[in-house]
Amino acid sequence: MAAQPALEDHLIAHDTHTMRGMLSNATDHVAWREFREHGRTLLVGNANRATAERLLGCDVIFYNVSRNSMVLIQYKKLDAEKGGFYYPNSDRNLAKELQRMRALDRYAASVTDGSREQRLDANPSWIKLCHPRSVLPHTSEMIYGMYFSRLQFESLRQDARLKDGRNSAVRFGYKNVPGYLDNTLFTRLAETGQIGTSGTSSDLVRQQVFRTFRGQRDLVLAALYGDEPPQSERNAIRRVGR
Numbered sequence: 001m002a003a004q005p006a007l008e009d010h011l012i013a014h015d016t017h018t019m020r021g022m023l024s025n026a027t028d029h030v031a032w033r034e035f036r037e038h039g040r041t042l043l044v045g046n047a048n049r050a051t052a053e054r055l056l057g058c059d060v061i062f063y064n065v066s067r068n069s070m071v072l073i074q075y076k077k078l079d080a081e082k083g084g085f086y087y088p089n090s091d092r093n094l095a096k097e098l099q100r101m102r103a104l105d106r107y108a109a110s111v112t113d114g115s116r117e118q119r120l121d122a123n124p125s126w127i128k129l130c131h132p133r134s135v136l137p138h139t140s141e142m143i144y145g146m147y148f149s150r151l152q153f154e155s156l157r158q159d160a161r162l163k164d165g166r167n168s169a170v171r172f173g174y175k176n177v178p179g180y181l182d183n184t185l186f187t188r189l190a191e192t193g194q195i196g197t198s199g200t201s202s203d204l205v206r207q208q209v210f211r212t213f214r215g216q217r218d219l220v221l222a223a224l225y226g227d228e229p230p231q232s233e234r235n236a237i238r239r240v241g242r
Contacts, residue, residue: 006134008077011143012059016044018142040066052212057100057125061209067193068202069119070209072104073126073147078173085173086129087165088157101125101150108201117198120189124197124205125150128186129172142187146172146180149195 006014017024019042022035027043035042052058058072074097078084088094105123112122131144148156156162157170161178165171181189189195197205 004134005077005081005132008075008130010134011077011130011132012075015060015142019044020141050212052209053097055100055212056104056208057097060128062190062196063206063209064190064193064196067117067196067198069117069190069193069196069198070124070202070205071126071190071196072101072124072209073128074101075128075130077130077132079132081131081133083173083175084132085165085171087169087171089169098150098154104205105150108197108205111201111204112198113200117193119193119195119198121149121151121195122198122201123149123151126186126195127153129180142183145183146174146177147182147186148180 017033019035019037022037022042025034025036027034033044035044052061053074056072057074059075060073062071062073064070076086076091076094078086102125105125108122108124127148127150129146129148133144156172156177159178162170162172162176164176196202
């Protein structure tokens, strides 16, 4: 079984059922699970092959309700378990997906207002390059991978350090990418509202997301809500938990 690479749908499904350190419960809807930690709740819904990917260019959405921020992620798979790469120029779907992501980022930027909170990156669109392993040593962890903002991903496609693939093709891999976010860093930034939409852009993007969720293509929706303690208190809780 370990020799068989996982399908992209399997990788997405695994991430929607896995949040390390959080208690998980089934809901009354088969597509949704509930995760709880320190009085906060994370709802994760899997609407695989829904309308959102076609309209928004995403497979996964993190919605942090307490910070009113949204991050939308497109999943891609490396071509091998060890030393694997992702070749964007060989992906027939990427151009259309990036076009949708750019449109969504422009829309979010166009509807921002003066009341929005400061973010490290206020654009909603991200890409995750996933490790293709079908058997994981720790089932409580999300699929190993590299996260890039849409802007960073497109900038790296022009980076000479990545142009060493087949016939000098651009390729993304652990061996040549100069920088990325791992699961821990990405989820931490999303959880604390340091990335993603804010203010009016969050409200309008959220409305669009929920409309597409009623459709029929790839979407995973994660909603994080509840009372948010100060960051110093969250750090103290994590240290005690260890």
